[in-house]
Amino acid sequence: MQNPQLNNDGKLKHLLSIEGLPKKILNQILDAAESFLGVAEREVKKVPLLRGKTVCNLFFENSTRTRTTFEIAAKRLSADVITLNVSTSSQSKGETILDTIDNLTAMHADMFVVRHSQSGAAHMIAKHVAPHISVINAGDGRHAHPTQGLLDVFTIRKYKPEMHNLRVAIVGDVLHSRVARSEIHALTTLGVPEVRVIAPKTLLPEDVEKLGVHVYHDITEGLKDVDVVMMLRLQNERMAGAMLPSSQEYFKTYGLTAEKLTLAKPDAIVMHPGPMNRGVEIDSAVADGPQSVILPQVTYGIAVRMAVMSILAGN
C-alpha cells in the first residue's frame, strides 16, 4: 500500500500523519522551520514563497490556536488565505465534505488545511483532490495532528538537542488525543529512546504499548528522571462520567504540580498543546513557571507550519 502522503519520488505531497513519514522528511521540515524563525523578527514579516497561491483553511471543527497560526503562517509566506468555519455554514445545510472541497477547488485553491472531528477525514480528502492540490491535516478526530507533533519535537530539539538521549513522558488522555498519537510517532521516528505514557487505564487505547511506548499508571513513577513532560488537555466532557470520577480527583492523581515535577530531571521542560485547563491537568505554578515552554511552542508552531506549507508548495 503506497503511503498517500508521499509522491512517487518519496517527496512530501500531503501532510496527513507523522506515522509513516521517514526521519529524513521530519528533519527536512524541522530544519526549514529553523530558517523561518527569523521571519517573525523582521520589520516586514513576509517571504514570497507562496505568492499567488491560495491556501484554504477548512475547519469542520472549532479551533482558535491552530486556525490562527495556520493563517498567520500562510500570510507570512505571502499566500492568499481563506478561512472557512464549515461547521457553521454548508455542513449544516447538508453539503458533504467532498462537495465542499470540490467547490473550493473550482475556486482554484492550491492547498487545504483541514480540521475535522472524524479520524481519517484528511486522508479521505487527500484521496479525492486533484493531483496539484496538497492537503494538510490540522487535526482529524483522535487520529493525528501532525503539525502539532512537529512543533512539539521542534520545541524539544530547541531545548534538548540530544534527541538520542532523552526520556519523554506524555501525561493524560491519550485515548482521545490526536496530539498524543502524533507526538509518539514524531518522537519514536526521531530516535528518542524512551517515550512514556502516563494515564489511568480508562484513558489509554487498547494495545497502546505497540506504538512503542512504556505505560505508567502512577505519575510519580512515570515522571522519574524524565527530560520532557508533555501534558495533554482533558476535554470538559470527559471530566466526569465513566472514564473519570471528577476533575478534582484527576488533578490529584494526574495533574502536574510543582511537587510532582521535582521527580523529573531538574532541567526538565514542561509542554502543553493548549488550551490549558489550569487546576485540572496542570497547576498554574507549573504552567507559568521557569520550566514551562508552553508559549514558545505557540511561536514555533508558526515557523513549523510555514515550513510544511513551503515544502508542500515545492520550495
Add this chain to the structure above:
Amino acid sequence: MKIHIKNGHLIDPKNGVDAKQDLFIAAGKIIAIGKAPEGFIANQTIDATDLVIIPGLVDVSARLREPGFEHKATLESEMQAAAAGGVTSLACPPDTEPVLDEPGLVEMLKHRAKQLNQAHVYPLGALTHQLAGKEITEMCELSEAGCVGFSQADVAIKDTQVLWRAMQYAATFDFTVWLRPEEPYLAKDGVAHDGEVAARLGLKGIPAAAETLAIASILRIAKETGAKVHLCRLSTAEGVEMIRTAKKAGQQVTCDVSANHLHLTDVDIGYFDANTHLKPPARSQRDKTALSNGLADNTIDAICSDHTPVDDDAKLYPFAEAEAGATGLELLLPLTLKWAQDNKIRLNDAIKHITQAPANILGIAAGELSLNSNADICVFDPKEYWKIEPKALLSQGKNTPFLGLELPGKVKYTLVNGHIVHG
C-alpha cells in the same frame, strides 16, 4: 425443459459425491445422475468439461434492500447478482424499511421475489416489533407468511427479560432465533477491532468481549428456554471456542461467519478504507485463524456473504461515518474457494459450508443434488480468476474490501428449478 449437464465434475457434499458425473434435469427436478434415463432427449445440453457442478449456493444472509432502500439496491439488481454468484437460495434479514415485522410485508417480498423467478428468497422475520427490543412480533403469523426464522439483524436486544421471553415464545413453536452476538453498550459507537490498528488510527474500538459476553448470555438463555439459536457473523477466537464447547455439551446451536472475515483483519483498514467498515469489525490475525479453524472442524456451520449493498455516496464519509457493509453475493463462491485454497481444505468440505450446512440451518430442501431434488445448480470454472471491480459486479452495491483483487471461481451457469438464470 430438459437439460443435460455433461462432462462436469460433480461435487455434492450431502451425498458424498466427488466425481465426474452427468446430470439430467426435467420439470425442474434432477431426474438422473450419471446415466441418462431411458428415452431422455435434452432440449439443451450444457458442456461442463473442466467445470465443477455443485448444488446452488445457499446464503444465510443477503440484504436485498427492499423494501425501503431501493436507492442502494433493488430486488431486480440483487437477484441478478445472486444468479451471477451461483446463489439459488438466500435468507434476508429483517432490517428493511419498514422492518419485516408484519405478515403483509413478508408476503409482498415473497411475491415480488417469486415473480422474478430467480433465487428462492427466505425472509427472516423481526424477532421484536421494529427491532426495538421491546415487544415480540406475531411469529406464528409471520411464519405462515413465509419467515424461516426470527432475527434482530444488527440490533441487539438490551433488555434481557425481553430476550428471554422472545426465546421462550420462539421455543414454544420451535422457531429458530437468529442473533448477531454483540453487547450493545460495549460496542457503542465502535467501528474497528479494539487493538493496535484502532489505537493507531484513532478509531473507536469494539472489544472482543462485546461478542463473548453476548454469546455467554444468549447461550445461557437459550439453554434455559430451550430455544434453537443461530448465531450470526462470529468474529472472535474466544467466541468460536465458546460455541465449540457448547456444541460438545450438546446444545442446539448453529453459527455462521461472513466470507469477508475469513480473509480480512483490522490491518486491511489501511489508510481508512471505508469499504473495510464492516459489522462486526474484521479483527486480528489470531481471530481470523480461529474462524478458519472453526469452520474446518465444523464448529462454524456456514459461510455467508453478509451481502450489504451500500450506495457509493454512503461510503464517501470519514471511516466511522461511512455506512458499514460490503457487497457479497457474487463473492461468496470465490472467497470460499480462496479460503479452501489458502488453508488446504478439500473442495468438498468447503462447498458444504455454502450449500448443505446453510440449508440445514434454514431447514429448507436445498443445497443438495439428490435424485428428485429441485434442480438448483451452480456450474463454475475453478481455475478461472476474475478481477473484482465495479464493472464486473451486477449488484447495485460496488462496495467491497476486495476491489482490485483477482479471485478464483467464475460461475458459468446457475439453474433455479431447472431454469437457467445465469449463463
